[in-house]
Amino acid sequence: MGHLITEKKQADLFTAHDPLTLDCGKLFSPVTVAYETLGTLNADKSNAILICHALSGDSHVAGKYSASDKKPGWWDNMVGPGRPFDTDRYFILCSNFFGGCKGTTGPGSVNPDTGKEYGLDFPVFTVDDMVRVQRKLLSHLGITSLLNVAGGSIGGMQVLSWAILYPEIVRSVSVIAAAAYTSAQAIAFNKVGRNAIKSDPAWNNGDYYEKDAPEGGLSIARMIGHITYLSDESMQRKFSRNLQNSRDLCYELSDEFAVESYLEHQGEAFVERFDANSYLFITKAMDYFDLPGKYGSLENALKAVRSKFLVVSFSSDWLFPVYQSKEIVRALMRNLKDVSYCELKSGYGHDAFLLEADRLGRIIRGFLNRVEG
Amino acid sequence: MGHLITEKKQADLFTAHDPLTLDCGKLFSPVTVAYETLGTLNADKSNAILICHALSGDSHVAGKYSASDKKPGWWDNMVGPGRPFDTDRYFILCSNFFGGCKGTTGPGSVNPDTGKEYGLDFPVFTVDDMVRVQRKLLSHLGITSLLNVAGGSIGGMQVLSWAILYPEIVRSVSVIAAAAYTSAQAIAFNKVGRNAIKSDPAWNNGDYYEKDAPEGGLSIARMIGHITYLSDESMQRKFSRNLQNSRDLCYELSDEFAVESYLEHQGEAFVERFDANSYLFITKAMDYFDLPGKYGSLENALKAVRSKFLVVSFSSDWLFPVYQSKEIVRALMRNLKDVSYCELKSGYGHDAFLLEADRLGRIIRGFLNRVEG
Numbered sequence: 001m002g003h004l005i006t007e008k009k010q011a012d013l014f015t016a017h018d019p020l021t022l023d024c025g026k027l028f029s030p031v032t033v034a035y036e037t038l039g040t041l042n043a044d045k046s047n048a049i050l051i052c053h054a055l056s057g058d059s060h061v062a063g064k065y066s067a068s069d070k071k072p073g074w075w076d077n078m079v080g081p082g083r084p085f086d087t088d089r090y091f092i093l094c095s096n097f098f099g100g101c102k103g104t105t106g107p108g109s110v111n112p113d114t115g116k117e118y119g120l121d122f123p124v125f126t127v128d129d130m131v132r133v134q135r136k137l138l139s140h141l142g143i144t145s146l147l148n149v150a151g152g153s154i155g156g157m158q159v160l161s162w163a164i165l166y167p168e169i170v171r172s173v174s175v176i177a178a179a180a181y182t183s184a185q186a187i188a189f190n191k192v193g194r195n196a197i198k199s200d201p202a203w204n205n206g207d208y209y210e211k212d213a214p215e216g217g218l219s220i221a222r223m224i225g226h227i228t229y230l231s232d233e234s235m236q237r238k239f240s241r242n243l244q245n246s247r248d249l250c251y252e253l254s255d256e257f258a259v260e261s262y263l264e265h266q267g268e269a270f271v272e273r274f275d276a277n278s279y280l281f282i283t284k285a286m287d288y289f290d291l292p293g294k295y296g297s298l299e300n301a302l303k304a305v306r307s308k309f310l311v312v313s314f315s316s317d318w319l320f321p322v323y324q325s326k327e328i329v330r331a332l333m334r335n336l337k338d339v340s341y342c343e344l345k346s347g348y349g350h351d352a353f354l355l356e357a358d359r360l361g362r363i364i365r366g367f368l369n370r371v372e373g
Numbered sequence: 374m375g376h377l378i379t380e381k382k383q384a385d386l387f388t389a390h391d392p393l394t395l396d397c398g399k400l401f402s403p404v405t406v407a408y409e410t411l412g413t414l415n416a417d418k419s420n421a422i423l424i425c426h427a428l429s430g431d432s433h434v435a436g437k438y439s440a441s442d443k444k445p446g447w448w449d450n451m452v453g454p455g456r457p458f459d460t461d462r463y464f465i466l467c468s469n470f471f472g473g474c475k476g477t478t479g480p481g482s483v484n485p486d487t488g489k490e491y492g493l494d495f496p497v498f499t500v501d502d503m504v505r506v507q508r509k510l511l512s513h514l515g516i517t518s519l520l521n522v523a524g525g526s527i528g529g530m531q532v533l534s535w536a537i538l539y540p541e542i543v544r545s546v547s548v549i550a551a552a553a554y555t556s557a558q559a560i561a562f563n564k565v566g567r568n569a570i571k572s573d574p575a576w577n578n579g580d581y582y583e584k585d586a587p588e589g590g591l592s593i594a595r596m597i598g599h600i601t602y603l604s605d606e607s608m609q610r611k612f613s614r615n616l617q618n619s620r621d622l623c624y625e626l627s628d629e630f631a632v633e634s635y636l637e638h639q640g641e642a643f644v645e646r647f648d649a650n651s652y653l654f655i656t657k658a659m660d661y662f663d664l665p666g667k668y669g670s671l672e673n674a675l676k677a678v679r680s681k682f683l684v685v686s687f688s689s690d691w692l693f694p695v696y697q698s699k700e701i702v703r704a705l706m707r708n709l710k711d712v713s714y715c716e717l718k719s720g721y722g723h724d725a726f727l728l729e730a731d732r733l734g735r736i737i738r739g740f741l742n743r744v745e746g
Contacts, residue, residue, distance in 0.1 A: 185603075191596075241663055318605070
């Protein structure tokens with residue numbers, strides 16, 4: 001299947017100059033937002049869909065900027081002409097979230113007051129703060145209603161926030177491989193990842209933009225994270241105990257198993273494209289996400305939502321396990337909300353939301369048809 | 374229940390001067406072994422039980438050296454007068470394994486040829502090599518038959534090696550929370566832990582014994598490992614999303630959840646008592662453990678064993694999951710060996726082998742009675 005070649009060669013930019021009130025209590029401005037749109041907004045502006053990306057994603061959701069691009073956008077198998085998020089029918093919008101490092105203002109952006117990168121002066125933000133910034137983008141674009149807000153992982157957390165913070169705007173939501181709160185185990189993995197970054201001398205208390213970045217620490221954080229995105233089953237199937245280069249054990253302390261080389265490569269590729277400070281702040285935002293804690297109970301959190309809900313979980317996802325999706329579904333049902341739930345059997349672990357495009361696509365397609373109908 | 378106060382105040386030492394032929398092909402000597410014995414060897418030397426410790430364990434398996442000791446030996450809830458490994462009936466032997474850092478020769482020991490610690494000059498060793506060293510200790514003690522060899526985790530891997538390498542000596546084995554091979558996921562976690570140590574500038578290519586140890590890196594490795602020893606369920610039950618000090622989120626990047634403080638403490642305590650180079654070599658030995666790979670198939674690996682087998686797994690253990698124990702049991706059954714298997718329902722994850730003493734103890738007791746009878 002060919003890739004859509006987008007007309008624009010890079011993300012659009014919008015800057016909000018009026019101060020944003022963050023959950024931490026601080027006022028923050030200006031905020032520049034990098035975003036991508038695909039498809040055409042219809043006359044009554046009723047076909048807009050917002051897609052929220054996960055930790056390492058960005059606004060480039062689908063298509064290629066040019067035919068020679070190595071890779072298309074991160075959810076290209078789900079978004080495009082004739083695809084589940086069909087750009088022939090829908091106006092698709094995706095923005096790099098607040099605090100990221102792909103065009104939207106984050107800790108690596110220059111603070112106009114100092115002429116220097118924010119680094120640790122950047123405010124600690126929440127998933128709700130990310131959503132507030134997306135809301136400003138919508139106003140800028142004149143969009144007053146969203147047919148659907150969709151996302152997986154921390155993208156799914158943003159989706160939940162959307163349904164709760166802006167019930168009047170959101171007609172439906174697709175919450176995929178997500179959770180209403182970050183578990184102790186997930187916080188633990190994030191904590192160790194942050195520790196690895198902070199332990200790297202190059203991190204220099206977040207002040208490294210003129211020097212070498214803390215690549216060693218960020219690489220370790222990424223490798224830890226990456227293991228949690230896969231599953232025991234998928235790793236065993238993909239790598240088993242295969243050796244990378246040799247037929248025999250080398251009896252040295254260096255990497256020799258294929259799974260080690262794979263992880264090493266994941267770490268190396270990540271530090272090329274990601275900012276370590278953003279990693280610290282984004283994982284903190286994820287750790288803070290806690291609907292039951294914020295609203296007293298999950299049932300209470302979801303009392304005022306008006307969206308139709310689609311909730312999808314994957315059987316081998318152990319970062320946001322099936323039971324966490326079921327908790328969301330049960331809370332919605334107790335509130336007599338319109339909710340469809342699907343647990344997909346998949347060996348791909350958490351990453352299934354990026355890989356199980358066929359089956360996930362059929363579900364999304366059917367759900368969007370029902371919401372439109 | 375009071376603790377046995379052992380007569381000896383520290384581990385016994387034995388030094389083997391004849392060279393050990395290691396799996397890597399190198400000859401190695403001398404090897405000093407730190408070991409502890411509890412109970413009395415009977416006249417016909419038929420009541421000896423060897424206990425193999427796990428990654429961070431040592432020869433101090435049970436009891437206290439003095440009443441003022443903070444903690445007894447690592448398996449005190451299982452070993453002692455009247456306990457499942459009953460020191461009134463059995464002669465219990467436990468030694469720090471080869472490559473460790475608790476008295477047995479390891480990378481932190483002084484190489485007599487150079488007068489300097491081995492560091493990375495220490496040979497890469499295997500679980501079989503650990504067992505070969507234990508075999509030398511047995512000869513030294515004049516023990517020609519073992520009633521049982523027992524151990525959990527990498528201790529259970531040593532147990533499997535014992536049954537295969539020395540079938541004529543071992544009357545029975547207890548393989549607890551173990552596996553016949555290290556999975557891709559477990560190798561991945563070990564790899565990232567090793568990376569964290571090697572990325573610490575203080576590691577200095579393993580040459581740090583006269584300077585500061587790579588505590589930051591070792592602490593990260595320990596924290597990663599520690600998460601894999603617990604379970605999602607046990608972490609959620611123990612820590613939930615509780616904050617450590619405050620009632621409110623502090624909106625800073627520092628640790629604030631209770632689970633973060635707990636892990637931090639685990640990391641800090643570990644670096645006080647463990648050598649980073651030992652951690653590198655031991656996890657490598659674990660990664661190399663692969664009975665199906667070494668013998669062509671697990672069935673083949675277990676063809677010549679003569680021991681009665683007890684295999685125990687724990688339902689929430691995701692480091693050495695239940696299916697890996699079942700693979701051992703199936704291979705034994707196909708070989709028509711005497712095997713008892715028990716899967717214990719437990720929320721404690723891999724650490725259950727240290728914590729589920731009541732239920733594990735009943736199983737061990739019954740098994741040992743049957744072996745003796």
